[in-house]
Amino acid sequence: MSQQKAGQTVLVWDIPTRMFHWLLVVCFVMAWLSYEDNRYLDVHTFAGYTFFGLLLFRVVWGVFGTHYARFKEFAYGWSDVFGYIKGLFGEDMRHYIGHNPAGAWAIFSLIGFGLVLTVSGLFVLGGEEQHGPLAGIITFRQSTPFREAHEFAAYTLLLLVVIHFVGVITESLFHRENLIGAMFRGTKQADTESTSVRPHRLIAATLFTVVVAYVIAAFGGYLTETQENPYLPFKGKELPMSDTWNEACGECHLAFHPTLLPARSWELMLEQQEDHFDDDLFLEDDTIDELLIYAKANSADLEQTEAAWRMNSNIPANETPLRISEVSYWKRKHEEIDDEIWKRNEIKSKANCGACHLDAKQGTFEDADMRIPGEAPEFDAIEWLKSVLGGDEK
Amino acid sequence: MKSGFARVIAVVLFMMAAQVHAGAVDTLQQEYIAAGAGPFSAAKGKEMWIEKHLDAESGKQRNCQSCHTEDLSKPGKHAKTGKVIEPLAPSVNNERLTDIKFINKWFKRNCKWTLGRECTAQEKGDFLEYLRGL
Numbered sequence: 439m440s441q442q443k444a445g446q447t448v449l450v451w452d453i454p455t456r457m458f459h460w461l462l463v464v465c466f467v468m469a470w471l472s473y474e475d476n477r478y479l480d481v482h483t484f485a486g487y488t489f490f491g492l493l494l495f496r497v498v499w500g501v502f503g504t505h506y507a508r509f510k511e512f513a514y515g516w517s518d519v520f521g522y523i524k525g526l527f528g529e530d531m532r533h534y535i536g537h538n539p540a541g542a543w544a545i546f547s548l549i550g551f552g553l554v555l556t557v558s559g560l561f562v563l564g565g566e567e568q569h570g571p572l573a574g575i576i577t578f579r580q581s582t583p584f585r586e587a588h589e590f591a592a593y594t595l596l597l598l599v600v601i602h603f604v605g606v607i608t609e610s611l612f613h614r615e616n617l618i619g620a621m622f623r624g625t626k627q628a629d630t631e632s633t634s635v636r637p638h639r640l641i642a643a644t645l646f647t648v649v650v651a652y653v654i655a656a657f658g659g660y661l662t663e664t665q666e667n668p669y670l671p672f673k674g675k676e677l678p679m680s681d682t683w684n685e686a687c688g689e690c691h692l693a694f695h696p697t698l699l700p701a702r703s704w705e706l707m708l709e710q711q712e713d714h715f716d717d718d719l720f721l722e723d724d725t726i727d728e729l730l731i732y733a734k735a736n737s738a739d740l741e742q743t744e745a746a747w748r749m750n751s752n753i754p755a756n757e758t759p760l761r762i763s764e765v766s767y768w769k770r771k772h773e774e775i776d777d778e779i780w781k782r783n784e785i786k787s788k789a790n791c792g793a794c795h796l797d798a799k800q801g802t803f804e805d806a807d808m809r810i811p812g813e814a815p816e817f818d819a820i821e822w823l824k825s826v827l828g829g830d831e832k
Numbered sequence: 833m834k835s836g837f838a839r840v841i842a843v844v845l846f847m848m849a850a851q852v853h854a855g856a857v858d859t860l861q862q863e864y865i866a867a868g869a870g871p872f873s874a875a876k877g878k879e880m881w882i883e884k885h886l887d888a889e890s891g892k893q894r895n896c897q898s899c900h901t902e903d904l905s906k907p908g909k910h911a912k913t914g915k916v917i918e919p920l921a922p923s924v925n926n927e928r929l930t931d932i933k934f935i936n937k938w939f940k941r942n943c944k945w946t947l948g949r950e951c952t953a954q955e956k957g958d959f960l961e962y963l964r965g966l
Contacts, residue, residue: 691913715912716889720940786914793914 449634450535451624452504453642458496459621461649462552465489466599473592476771479805480671483563483570484656488649490556493549495645504635506536509546514539526612533613535628541609544602551598555591558584566744567805569672578747668809674802677742680732686725690717692792695801696733697746698762704733706758715760745803763788775810784811856932857960864953872954877962880955885947894946896959904966921966929964 451459468485472478500509514522518539525532532538537545564572565581576584610617620626624637659669677695687693696704708726711719721729736742738750752767759765763772772788779785785793792798797807861872884893898911905924908917922928929935939959943951951959 690910691915716945718941718944720937783909784914786909787912789912790914 446628446630446632447625448535448628448632449624449637450506450626450628451621452507452635452638453624454495454499454638454645455503455507456621456624457642457645458492458499462489462492465492466595470592470596476805477808479567480656481806483559484652486556486559486563488652489552490560491648493552493556496549504638506635512537512539512542512545514542519543526608535626535632538609541602541605544598544605548595548598548602551591551595555588555595558588558591562588567672568675568744578741578744668796670796670804671806672804674743674797674800674804677801678732678736680728682725682728683732686719686721686729691787691789692798694762694789694791696736697738697740697743697801698749699737699759699765700739700750700753701734701737702758703760704737705730707760708733743802745801761789779810779812782812856930856935857964860932860935861957861960864957867953869953869957872957872961874958874962874965877958877960880958881962887948896942896946898946899942904963920963922964923966929960935960 465485465488469482469489472481472485499507505511522532522539560570560572561576561584562581563570564574565576565578565584568574606617609615615626656671659671663669677697683696684693707714708721708730711721711726738746738753741747741750748767749762749765752765753759762768780788791803794810795803795808797804861870864870864872881896884895886892887894894911899917900908900920904921905919907919909915910917918927919925920928939951939956943949943955
């Protein structure tokens, strides 16, 4: 069955190529595990940037790297692919030391869609979150098509990964050759004419150091944070503040930033200040005037933050909500939080935003800057699997 | 010499602070007396502080402890919003009972919320008499 497998062990995959491969796998899994819950957006962007960096490295390595890693070594045409697949089921089964033609196409597609995925991700990050290199260039509203492209590319890539994996298993079985092991060890059995490639330890060490440094830069803050000074992975754009507002509205609860409701809501709320959720505010007229000016200049209609944009686009024009916690977007974002959690002593009320959102005072409500008190910010893989298998919608 | 001088300054500052402190409560109680109330009793203040009132709308009992909680030397927690309220006892929080406007505002709000009405001059005087001794 396995022709050309004369007894010689050669190094086919140099260390940087193997490292690229497995780090890419880790990032891919990490990104899928962290995409859904806003709390893990820092993990998600970490995975995304690393994925992007690895792909760029691979493109360079595909030109300047070792023999089997070079693109031109496995740039097979369609006829080769068909020949190869037909061969699998027929007599003429050829064995390739490097990538076989079908595998080669899978790899080019993986790299291509990987680039589409990460670049569209940068656009989503710039548009929806106003972070990353494209912050301020893309508006909230322009980000929707990029989000769609990002999701499409993610599912396509998942499909390609499955195909790639099935291909690897198939080829391993047909040729009785452990290809997964080869991607770890780097070596394969080959004919006597093939020679080993250079391992490139120095480049591998550099690659590894860069990734480790990035891990420390991205997550080191969690190790040094304190109760009073928690680590905020994301810092939002600084919003205008008003001492009058923070004093008058921050005595009984968090001084909700005016970006959380439209101007008409604030007007109505201040107009009926003697009937403020069962409280009478007893504010003086000139204070009310001052509050109104500030609230109108920073209301949700102006969409200064992602939260403002989303809140505002979720409130029908003929409605004037007085509760932030009754806007459909807010409800959707918090529907997965159990009643038991709301009743916890540290939280007590939906209006106690600051109990979970570390940047509630600043009004930025950044993803990843939230923790549910009394819970370690741990990822629950089982819950996640259940929700994915249950086809739960976003 | 120098430290002696600093000590004098510290004592003067402390006395001034204490003066302001006594000032706000005294001024308010003077006002209440002028309105026909008095004399004031800390015991009565404490009794009212604990006394429960049924809120018709929510069906729940309310008292001053609903937010300030039982131990006034410790931080309280707003009954509805969960926000932490700094301790009310002037002995642990020297900013308490120093600002007339602030006290007035909170009497208005808290009496209305807890009792469903404004407090009388007599009641306010008793509350202050109780709180200042904490």
